[in-house]
Amino acid sequence: MAQVGYSKKVMEHFMNPKNVGVIDSPDGYGKVGNPVCGDLMEIFIKVKEDKVEDIKFRTFGCGSAIAVSSMVTEMAMGKSLEEAMKITRKDVADELDGLPPQKMHCSNLGADALHAAIEDYWVKIGKIKPEDVKPKSHEGEEGESCGT
Numbered sequence: 177m178a179q180v181g182y183s184k185k186v187m188e189h190f191m192n193p194k195n196v197g198v199i200d201s202p203d204g205y206g207k208v209g210n211p212v213c214g215d216l217m218e219i220f221i222k223v224k225e226d227k228v229e230d231i232k233f234r235t236f237g238c239g240s241a242i243a244v245s246s247m248v249t250e251m252a253m254g255k256s257l258e259e260a261m262k263i264t265r266k267d268v269a270d271e272l273d274g275l276p277p278q279k280m281h282c283s284n285l286g287a288d289a290l291h292a293a294i295e296d297y298w299v300k301i302g303k304i305k306p307e308d309v310k311p312k313s314h315e316g317e318e319g320e321s322c323g324t
Contacts, residue, residue: 183273190239195249197232206292208312215241217289228252240279244286288312
């Protein structure tokens with residue numbers, strides 16, 4: 177039942193996503209969405225000694241969006257916040273053995289939701305100011321069609 181254009185890793189993370197859920201009272205929370213395709217991702221993090229101690233996600237979107245969220249949480253778990261901030265959309269797509277071109281925007285959402293959660297934490301602890309956080313807009317991105 178593999179879908180054309182999806183790697184085995186994408187299908188695995190879609191069928192059996194890791195770290196699904198919500199963390200009550202998270203240290204950091206990130207929420208990003210693409211209003212054009214309707215995808216929405218939320219990432220919750222717990223931080224201990226400047227590392228991602230726990231991470232959960234909630235995604236409303238296509239299979240690619242779910243797979244990307246699952247992979248991002250796996251990639252960030254246990255990393256320092258600085259390391260996790262360096263995870264790029266390309267890193268996520270590469271870890272999933274690629275995404276179809278029309279689904280690449282999903283990898284943007286995953287990386288950006290993670291970065292937003294870390295920035296939220298950094299604002300809470302006073303490392304950065306709220307005005308230093310750049311809004312993450314995904315409106316009008318190329319290739320944003322998001323059918324299944």
